[in-house]
Amino acid sequence: HTRHQHHRTYWTHHLANTPTLDLPTDHPHHPNGERPGARRSLRLGADTVRALTALAEARSTTLYTVLLSGFAALLSRYSGQEDIAVATPVANRPVAAFERIVGLFANTVVLRGELRGDPTFGELVDRMRAVCHEAFDRQEVPFEQIVEDLAPDRNLSRDPVAQVMFVLQNAPAAESVVEDVRLRLTPVDPGRAKFELSLVLAEDGDGLAGYLEYRTDLFAPATAARIAAALVRLLDETARQPQQRLSALPATGPGDLRQLAAWNDTTRPYDPAGVVTLVARQASRTPGLIAVSDEDGERCYSYAALVEEADRLAAALRRRGVGRQQVVGICLTRGPILVVAALAVLRIGAVYLPLDPEHPIDRLHDALDRARAVTVVTDLGTEEQMGARWPTVPVDGPPEGAAIRPVATEPDELAYALFTSGSTGRPKAVAVTVGGMSHLVQFMADRMDLGPGDRMLASTTVTFDVAVTEMFAPLVRGAQVVMVGPDRHRDPVEVARLFAAPTTTAVQATPSMWEALVRSGLGPGTAFAISMGEPLGATLAGRLRDLGYRLHNMYGPTETTVYSTGEEVGTGTPTIGVPVWNTVVHVLDRFLRPVPIGVVGELYVG
Template structure:
């Protein structure tokens, strides 16, 4: 990929090099290392660089290749400025020049790094600047012009090769097409130019503050990909969105389980009753409430009741080890846990107050349709209040609580209007444990849109379930979807498949479209911290290359 610095950039590079007692190579290498640091987050980088290795006069005119590869290390730390990085690069480079007689092959033998046939030892990225003067060559009747090499094989994962001549700095970026798309390298090339501009303009800027996005790229991210919504309604809490659906479609079925189907109005009545009990137990705005129970209709009732009174759900799957559940309850400081008879034993010993929904059902009598104005949504949360805390495994293996607000869920519901039709959500399979954020989409996005949830124990139980015939949308991980395909158990009414949480292979996409009933397959990516999903892409059958993660979901 061709690359060139502007005339202004070339002049500024030479000026800064002169100012700090370095060479243009050292300034450009520092900028390249800063770019790699910003792209990767690595604080310790190794970059290779070739040297002519003709330190003695007697070999200057000798024919042959004397080139040796140097390994140049860059270390980054908080508060480091570009000027400081250039100084460090200068010291490292001079030290390497002093030891350039050591052949690279002997260095590898001495260091003995872990070997991997898929990559070069010690460094996988190369930076080269050729500054040897070109010999003046003239041939009668011919015009001679230097050309970039046309190589079909990348020697390293990534290389930046520049030539220093009177016109400035020109060259090319060479990259492995097994690792990078051309568009990625085009973006990296543009980011290098933008970072270099900023660094040369103000070398005392900290590395982490150097700009990477050009004005055009910034406009694309902030404006082109995030157009303002027209007549966008104000965001609503989860409880408010559900209440709106109760008012609009009270008699429509919103939940189907193996034992019963409930309308919006009937489900709301159960939510209201449990909400009364939660209020009596002192639950209010942003009070965390543990929810540990089997996957029956009582499970979403408990979640909606907590949200209705302004509390925050802390999902606790009864299939988890008791020690993990105890940690979650203690870490989240839950004063109340909602459970049922099947799960009560796994939370025995907790200091939290326990509400058993089975006992509450026994007390209910025949008042399910009674109006309950005393616990109206007016008692609920504000849009930026805590909605739920989901415990992920954490990088250390110790559970880590991720706290999210209602605003993120509201934005997810708003985004769903851009992707799913109303009838797509009349049969959303809820098969994910409530301890995983995919369940937030399955329950609250569906109800926020007036859809119907099909609640099952797990995805693979679908094969033997009579509920399968009503499933229109499946939201799961690729490995589970592969198993469902192997079992020949994908419900024939399924039109939409959301895949998330794992890398996706094109073969799986093609299998799904090959069923003849699936209309859309989506790749959804995002950490729990970003309210379930950050990006999405509709995946096409028969596509080449790795499936894309798509474009950003607007959470504003």
């Protein structure tokens, strides 16, 4: 009795505050008494098993402990956790007298592995050896009693204490005879899973064979296949190099590596010229087409007029002494003239800084100060906001001299700068290169399949980086930019009307705006519709698709020039898609190692 109490006390302390293993699943956890399951077979070859057995002997332990260590290492890489609890069945026949008694004595023991500090695999085996010795010496305490003693907060959708199991069986003979009874082992798949994942292995000739049992209400078959393949690869690697640290061990199978490489195979030729050159070339091809207009078509510029007006303003800026790569603020009332001003700044090789005249004056001045702006392009409605601190250039001033020759900028020179929203603190400055901007507008023009006759609405504020797509992607393909005016671009009812117009062929908005548009009566439409800036939910995506919009979900940090990944949204939960042209993305763990497909990590863009 005293021994039993001591063992109960050990388990209570040893398993106290055991964290729940949070593996990434394909489906959410929910209470399910049926626990539907399936199995994915796997095999370890003879060479790998021999090497793992030799490692066990060198570490004064068993093959079981080495395999358990490999399983724990993989679970750690998949979950990002370093405190891993694995259940295992034990025979629970501690004395010889029990060996000939017919009946089920088996118990479940929880092995809690500590993986902190990024140990080598050999060091992890040493840790797990100690854990196994302590646990198996105290195996007679019923698991149910341990759970009762621990009294964990119960969640009907999760198993208490341990959510995964590991089993290594001694392979029985295929057939045996007891007196006159012939016994034959028959594998049975019950179609259910005892745990979220269970790894079951047994001797198979000189190797090991078995299966990964998984709950099908949590994991898709493809995910189980990836986990099984990753485990085999990890054990193969540790068999060859047990001195490697856990962070250096592979956590992906060969198929995953090929898939990741395919997703990042994004090389695509594009014109290295800057936006100024691209727009000028388009203007020479379609001089009479409308390049930019307001939503009513009352104020508009043809392609020829756009270049002419940009030249006029560029000459004025140069006359004021604005030089190459100097920053010019643009603080204008919304309208087609915004595109003229930005193009004018780019034509002299300077850097444009868009400003929203609706922002507080202190914020406008702070942005100009931090960007070291040399002048500001203004109109009658915004000139007073600048005060006397910065010289201003009127956007609608008289012609000043002959047309200028555009400056030939290099791809790594700057095209524009802007400041983030400041929602998490002081707005941060971001500068984007000529090459990055040119690449973006060419990619987006191709993605939206823009051409003469297409009309893209420009409804986002000019200080939002996605405005670059609206203002310039149409202009490199002969399409039309439709600038939504200051009284309408924040009005969901008016924007909804414009989005659904049959003449509108491309639009973009955040999910918050899309929700507001739907609530405001957004009608059916056929436009190429971009959702960006926030996570896009499946319900909203379904409603937009049902209305007929060709929905694409785009993602990207401002620093990587607006968009880095994207996908056309189908059924199911939208993702951020795959990399855009000439872009690679990697999801890495804290050791900068690739995480398996479906596993949470930090996104790196290049």
